[in-house]
Amino acid sequence: MEPLADTSTLDMYGSQSALRPSGFGASMTYDLTLVMTVFFGVVFVFVMALLVFAWRRETPAGHWWVWSGGIILPVVTIVTLMTASTAILVASTRSDDQALVIDVTGYQFWWDVVYDPDGIALRDANELVLPADRAVTLRLKSNDVIHSFWVPSIAGKMDMIPGRINTLTIRPQEPGRYRGQCAEFCGLSHPRMAFEVVVLEPEAFDAWLLTTQGEARDMARPELLDGKQVFIDEGCSACHEIRGVAEGGRLGPDLTRVGARASLGAGMWRMNQGNLAGWIADVGDMKPGAQMPSYNHLSGPELRAVSAYLASLK
Ligand code: HEC
Ligand SMILES: [Cu+2]
Structure with a gap:
């Protein structure tokens, strides 16, 4: 028997990487990360250059440098980036009235999934099938200890806390297979608490939902x-x-x-x-x-x- 945790898994699972975003939330986080990395890279190089400059000079620089480089510039950039990241946080978790609702409940060490809990209430487990380009509101719960729901390619993580419902609205972009992982230590098999996410074209998803309802396939062999x-x-x-x-x-x-x-x-x-x-x-x-x-x-x-x-x- 061959564990999935070898190199061949990657193909079969699809990606589990925040650096390969394929969801609205993950894409925005990725873009913000790029902007911050480039921006602060430039700041770092600039400050190092100033340091060399300061070492070489005999007379100390004037107050102007302290005001502009030490106070004004940091205040402006930090406020700008904080505003951008707050806006992204709000936008990427905003709820949507039209969203499909799915209840996901963490158990030691597996996932219970109920599609459209207030309607057809289709129950499944350890796999999440989602439509591309449609908002999906996940109602995240726990049956025992704290777990954390994380599909890095699609959205940021969200804790699953006993006695509480945390909602996360996601919008997967590209059809494909992705991997999710429990991201909060929850006991002996915590690292083995993963799941697949299968993103389908919206029509294929509707068809899947329809054919998956109903009783188990019964073959008379x-x-x-x-x-x-x-x-x-x-x-x-x-x-x-x-x-x-x-x-x-x-x-x-x-x-x-x-x-x-x-x-x-x-x-x-x-x-x-x-x-x-x-x-x-x-x-x-x-x-x-x-x-x-x-x-x-x-x-x-x-x-x-x-x-x-x-x-x-x-
Ligand atoms: C006391 C409760 C209990 C009983 C009884 C039980 N199971 Fe399980 N079973 C579980 C739990 C809990 C899991 C999830 C374990 C995990 O992944 O951490 C599980 C997982 C499984 C899985 C894997 C499901 C998946 O999605 O990967 C299969 C298959 C399974 N059980 C088959 C059986 C069969 C067949 C029997 C009877 C011979 C049985 N179980 C009896 C609790 C039980
Ligand atoms: Cu867990």
Whole structure:
């Protein structure tokens, strides 16, 4: 089994870099960073030149230098840049009445996602599918400790605090795959709490939302039926929901379309049947600290059946 955290992940995840912005907030932050870096680079060179000049001169410079270079110039530039960065902060987090609302809740160490919570309330996990060029308001919550939602290519980070809802309005720009990461230490597997962001063209997003609603895909292959039975018999539904099969389990990620995710275990492993089987048999080995029991008592055929069943849920 091959962890995702090797070089091949980058392609599969898309970028996780504030230096490759692809969202309104991230782009503005990037532009401001460039402006500040260039501007203060010039100031630095200028001050160093003055220093050399001062060393070389025999008579000290007059008060004029102190007033202009030491007081007026810093006041003007700092006020200008502060105004610009405040304006960017306000603009990049401004709410929008037309925005699509998505609830994202942090759990140790995974993400619960509900699209349009006041309407269709489509539940999913560990992946965020977004429309390009449309405002999306994320209502960020936590179920346990403080987490932080961060997709560097799309927007700045925002804390997820228990008992509070923090909203972040984002506007992804380019369709593609991006990577998000929990940015607040939240326990043993904090660095393994990541997720994929899939940005689709607006029409493709609407179609995705429509086809993803409803019950889990049900295929009548005998092996898959056995797998579904293992899922039910082993009580997986105490924590996991598969729409149309077992509803109400909320302590673990929704598995209605688990096989369609690119990764398993919130950005940890490639999604495939082998990794699913390894996960179910020995979670602690695949993700230390994960709040799921290991099912190492399952027989080989049971493990194969349940992992094949989950992989088929797309
Ligand atoms: C006590 C609650 C609990 C039970 C029971 C449980 N799980 Fe889990 N499961 C979790 C939690 C919590 C996670 C998320 C772990 C993480 O990523 O940190 C998880 C994650 C998973 C994932 C990965 C989902 C994803 O999006 O990557 C799969 C697959 C899974 N469980 C399958 C099962 C199966 C199959 C069973 C029954 C044999 C089962 N679980 C029983 C709590 C549970
Ligand atoms: Cu976290």
